[in-house]
């Protein structure tokens with residue numbers, strides 16, 4: 001029987017908890033990992049305290065350590081360990097670490113997170129083909145790849161089944177409207193076939209087969225331009241378990257970056273203030289049009305001193321700027337000399353608020369929208 005409209009609306013009037021394996025997530029929102037230093041223990045713990053998944057970024061977490069330039073490996077492992085422990089002191093909620101595949105210290109970061117018994121590792125910016133290799137038997141850490149297409153997800157699943165006899169514990173499906181690096185080629189950014197509306201049904205259809213065959217639920221979280229509670233609701237109605245949100249969490253008191261960094265997002269007033277440039281990582285990068293970004297777009301080349309070759313794919317002989325330096329500059333407040341990653345809807349951030357207030361607002365947007373179905 002088709003439920004009566006009112007009953008249907010009530011069932012969707014508030015966000016429901018979901019499970020990733022044995023892990024219960026009270027609020028189906030993952031705060032996206034944001035490097036460098038934008039989401040550390042402060043933001044992650046605040047989101048986890050609200051019932052969502054709080055994510056610590058593992059991109060150069062050691063950038064404030066005194067030996068960062070001289071002992072890159074150790075400094076980053078120590079800092080990640082400390083951030084996980086700090087977040088655990090601040091919250092009993094669910095915590096994740098986001099580890100980009102393109103990092104040269106990917107293995108160090110994964111080993112450290114698993115040793116610290118992190119709840120979830122989320123991994124993108126490349127295909128996380130060998131992620132399960134690092135998870136020892138008995139570890140309860142959940143492994144979640146980020147993908148842009150059903151095809152990429154299928155490649156990962158086949159490799160995981162063949163090599164490690166496991167499936168992803170959940171999946172983040174990210175569109176090319178997200179803040180930061182995009183998992184597709186520059187010429188494909190914004191193309192309809194890569195939008196969530198087109199990709200989500202394909203990903204769900206692909207997973208249905210594996211879920212039945214292996215009797216395992218694989219929740220899908222949508223990401224990229226998912227800004228409001230109404231957006232989340234739309235994708236939950238389409239079959240997603242929840243959403244991963246990045247940019248909207250930047251303008252919170254708890255976000256770990258400098259005040260000047262947060263205020264830069266408030267200055268963006270229209271979609272034209274957000275652009276996609278080529279990153280030295282070799283992927284398109286969606287950012288605010290800061291002074292630095294305008295200069296790069298005009299063809300300027302910034303001086304590069306590559307101290308630690310942090311990215312496999314960065315050809316620093318050819319790159320026009322050092323993305324690591326630009327990200328550290330921005331997060332520490334030197335926005336005119338830096339890069340501020342932003343999703344396509346970043347210009348809608350119009351106030352700095354607490355994570356609690358923001359989550360309450362998202363919940364309200366979610367339930368308000370249900371009354372119009």
Ligand SMILES: Cc1cc2nc3c(=O)[nH]c(=O)nc-3n(C[C@H](O)[C@H](O)[C@H](O)COP(=O)(O)O)c2cc1C
Pocket residue numbers: 031032033034035036038057058059098099100123124125146174177178179180181223224225226244245246247248340341342343344345
């Ligand atoms: C400032 C910033 C930094 C980010 N850094 C990373 C990162 O280090 N690794 C990653 O996988 N995604 C990164 N992302 C993407 C987010 O985790 C998230 O998936 C994305 O922001 C979702 O799109 P939205 O910004 O439109 O909400 C970053 C996004 C932003 C805005």
Ligand code: SF4
Pocket residue numbers: 280304305306307308309310311314315316319321322323324325
């Ligand atoms: S030049 Fe490239 S590899 Fe070297 S530190 Fe900068 S971003 Fe990392």
